[in-house]
Amino acid sequence: MELLGLNVEQIREAIAPLGMPAFRAKQISLWMASGVTDFADMTNLSNKDRELLAQHHSVIGGSIESHRISQKDGTEKFLFRFEDGAFAEGVLMQYEHGNSVCISSQSGCKMGCAFCASSKVSFTRNLTAGEMAYEVIAMEAASGKKVGHIVLMGVGEPLDNYDNVLAFIRYINSPEGKNIGMRNISLSTCGIVPRIYDLTKEHMGITLSVSLHAPDDETRSKIMPINRRYSIKELMEACDYYFRETGRRISYEYALIRGVNDSDESCDKLIKLLRGKNCHVNLIGLNYVKESPLLPSDRMRNFCDRLNRAGINATVRRKLGEDIDGACGQLRAEKNREEVKSKR
Numbered sequence: 636m637e638l639l640g641l642n643v644e645q646i647r648e649a650i651a652p653l654g655m656p657a658f659r660a661k662q663i664s665l666w667m668a669s670g671v672t673d674f675a676d677m678t679n680l681s682n683k684d685r686e687l688l689a690q691h692h693s694v695i696g697g698s699i700e701s702h703r704i705s706q707k708d709g710t711e712k713f714l715f716r717f718e719d720g721a722f723a724e725g726v727l728m729q730y731e732h733g734n735s736v737c738i739s740s741q742s743g744c745k746m747g748c749a750f751c752a753s754s755k756v757s758f759t760r761n762l763t764a765g766e767m768a769y770e771v772i773a774m775e776a777a778s779g780k781k782v783g784h785i786v787l788m789g790v791g792e793p794l795d796n797y798d799n800v801l802a803f804i805r806y807i808n809s810p811e812g813k814n815i816g817m818r819n820i821s822l823s824t825c826g827i828v829p830r831i832y833d834l835t836k837e838h839m840g841i842t843l844s845v846s847l848h849a850p851d852d853e854t855r856s857k858i859m860p861i862n863r864r865y866s867i868k869e870l871m872e873a874c875d876y877y878f879r880e881t882g883r884r885i886s887y888e889y890a891l892i893r894g895v896n897d898s899d900e901s902c903d904k905l906i907k908l909l910r911g912k913n914c915h916v917n918l919i920g921l922n923y924v925k926e927s928p929l930l931p932s933d934r935m936r937n938f939c940d941r942l943n944r945a946g947i948n949a950t951v952r953r954k955l956g957e958d959i960d961g962a963c964g965q966l967r968a969e970k971n972r973e974e975v976k977s978k979r
């Protein structure tokens with residue numbers, strides 16, 4: 636059994652048949668959180684227990700397939716490979732307030748957003764809580780940088796892998812895990828409405844980011860298939876509920892696409908949609924995706940100022956890791972090992 640990502644109680648259950656004392660579970664958990672992936676290196680465990688563990692369990696079946704560092708801003712991009720060959724990508728960014736990692740929740744994505752690279756490769760499978768934890772822990776160990784913030788904004792739709800994502804968040808927040816505060820964890824969703832209600836009821840206090848990208852159903856349905864299932868009205872009701880119940884301000888992501896959602900008219904519709912809400916709009920410059928005909932807008936500043944003048948809190952997101960394909964929407968969990976090799 637893979638032990639990473641399990642809580643102490645679950646580890647206890649897994650090691651009980653081996654006749655190990657209960658306190659071992661916490662020791663093992665702390666070792667794993669510090670980046671140790673081999674039981675032999677858990678030096679406060681008896682030799683006998685280390686051997687027993689290695690015979691029956693593993694920490695995680697994952698490895699770093701590639702690691703690139705941006706020459707421009709120090710952003711680091713990682714490609715991980717799991718035992719069955721599934722891939723995931725993660726990015727580590729340095730900000731003034733500390734280091735933040737962006738992790739993937741699925742290998743591939745089913746959502747099909749027109750502008751996103753993750754939609755251009757087929758869906759392989761959900762990642763487990765342990766695999767998500769491994770992304771964080773491996774990036775910390777390989778970079779030597781302490782991680783203070785986590786954003787679930789890599790490949791995949793976190794609310795389409797709800798149970799594993801929740802188990803991951805609880806693990807990473809726990810003292811025997813990475814002890815990262817709920818306020819330092821953000822989850823980004825394309826808007827799976829019923830799961831937003833479920834998440835609200837968990838009362839975890841994480842930040843919810845919603846990929847809005849358009850102010851009306853006609854435009855949004857063209858670029859985000861999920862909108863054909865849940866309308867903007869339904870999405871907004873769910874977001875209002877999240878804010879009312881948790882007191883956490885929603886962050887709306889809006890990537891400006893030339894001629895699609897960047898006109899003054901679109902801006903005014905967005906103002907009307909968000910007026911009076913306690914929220915934040917994160918404007919993203921559309922990043923280049925080779926299979927997509929969509930182009931970035933040159934109206935970013937104009938759009939941002941217009942929102943601010945109308946009293947809507949909006950900022951332009953800084954681009955990081957562009958030279959290593961690490962920017963928003965550029966991650967794609969490569970499913971084919973050869974494809975990755977040929978890129979090197």
Ligand code: SAH
Pocket residue numbers: 746748750751752787788789790791792793823824825826844845846888890919920921922923924963964965
């Ligand atoms: N599935 C989740 C999280 C992954 S995407 C979601 O949809 O929110 C993280 C963010 O990057 C989302 O806001 C997504 O819409 C945005 N994004 C995707 N492709 C992009 C691109 N080419 N340029 C800019 N942002 C992009």
